[in-house]
Amino acid sequence: MIAAIKSEFRKLFSTRMWWILAIVMIGYLAFVGILMSIMFTLLGDEMTGGAVQGKTLAVTIYGFINPIGYVFPLLIGSLLFTSEFRHQTITPSLLSGANRTHLLLSKLVVSAVVGLLYGVIAVLAMIGSSAPFLQILGDGHYLGDSEVWKLIAGSLLVFVLWTMFGVALGGLIVNQVAAIVVILAMTQFVEPILGLVLGIPEATRGVAQFLPAAAGNAVVGSNSLAMGTGMGDMLTRTEGAAVLMAYIVIFALLCRFITLRRDIG
Amino acid sequence: MVTSPTIEVTSLTKDFGPVRAVDDLTFTVQPGRVTGFLGPNGSGKTTTLRMLLGLVRPTSGSALIGGKPYVELDRPGAVVGAALEASSFHPGRSGLDHLRAYAPHIGVPDSRAHELLEFVGLSDAKERRVGGYSMGMRQRLALAYALLGDPSVIILDEPANGLDPQGIAWLRQLLRSFAAQGKTVLVSSHVLGEVQHTVDDVVVIARGKKIHASTLAELSALASKRVSVDGPDRARISRLAIDNQWQWDTGNRGIVVHDVDASIVGAKAFAAGIELHRLVDEEVALEDVFLRLTSQVDAPVSLGGQA
């Protein structure tokens, strides 16, 4: 297994995708960080009637890291599998070591590490871009505050989980284009809309919090997208992480018993 | 000398939906010899090799390496080296990185990757991305991958595709030297001529079925038996062929009878009172034998000694 994991690391870091995606992520998060921090410090009182300021504002803005950023760990995770099928490197991969369960597990291990790396990068991009504006234009960056530190820890954890989620999803939808389309559609349209639609009626509100994105927000501890509307119950951090883990386990099992049982060739 | 594992394929069958790609195939591949696995396009060579390597699950039958299926081998990457159709590369990865990615899993140090790139003649291109490699360079890289674990069983699918004449000669030498070291070598091809000077044994398949398995020498013996017969009454000659269950066809100078000695044809014709004007033993190229074997799938040719 150790050897298989080492091979997986080399596969990922010997192509350009990991840093290209990381750069796009930095750009996207920094853009949102700058935009949001300027907008809320200058116009926040008018927009929210003074409800979001000080520490709440810092946590809210830093909390955008999950809803804005989670598409990236999902994508890089999914590529761990889809690129093997797209370029047929799955053949040499399974010749080097024929145990297909080990292949899946070593990809999950590697994705956890890569997820942590992406998490660190994302935190730096999000906080690095917004904290200066919060400090200069607003009430402060609150970086010494324990609530902010919990949010950072939650962000790192959720990025680890999203990347593993990506691996499991990519292992189920091995067609690279299909996997990317599904991830983009889910993260950019389906989940936000579904979250809103399910989040409003009393009856379905409970269901909405089990959607992956909502569970991810719970891990971070900041429900940024639902902010201000006062809706959407949120799970606790632990519950959120458990929900994401459940998704990962289910998809990984489906990957093992559907994709990895098929003929390769 | 190493004692390398034997490859044993027994009643191997694979259906892809309605298509029977491999049909009740049985053969063995002995250590210390190069075995050519021959068949026209779509005859099931790659599918057979993929089953042997645990990538495709047989519908029935078994394919064993040293008595075990590939997936049950202890360190398969170090026992068996395989290169299937040379397209399994990430275009954005360099040749060196391709080998380095698999080295840990196979259990060899990175120095082995450099060594092999040198060995296959890619050391100048090893830092370049594979997307820019030519067909022949990809073949060489695939071969380097196959040899990474210094395997004692070597399985190559059409390794000569895209190689230049020097490359082919070099590959031939290499395969001969592996056999001389006692390794088990199985090489597929759709052209007999390509492996004619390399192999000791041949297994010929067509439409998934084995139609011939023997040593190359025995196959060559088949090649020389082609008798051209002609006379004033060609209809009687062809009836004679049918009556004797000879394989025959009409050539440009009469009738061609296969796999029978000219003396026998002459004797039978004499006994039947058929006048002959021509009775010639024709030497044929081995390739013609292969073509003839593979175009008559429904008439299997059996030979005593099987490879």
Ligand SMILES: Nc1ncnc2c1ncn2[C@@H]1O[C@H](COP(=O)(O)OP(=O)(O)OP(=O)(O)O)[C@@H](O)[C@H]1O
């Ligand atoms: N994954 C698959 N799904 C469906 N049919 C397949 C699959 N793989 C192979 N086949 C079919 O099985 C048959 C044998 O194919 P195979 O690739 O084994 O032939 P081959 O002898 O390697 O041919 P070539 O010389 O062209 O490489 C063909 O009819 C092919 O269409």
Ligand SMILES: [Mg+2]
């Ligand atoms: Mg083939």
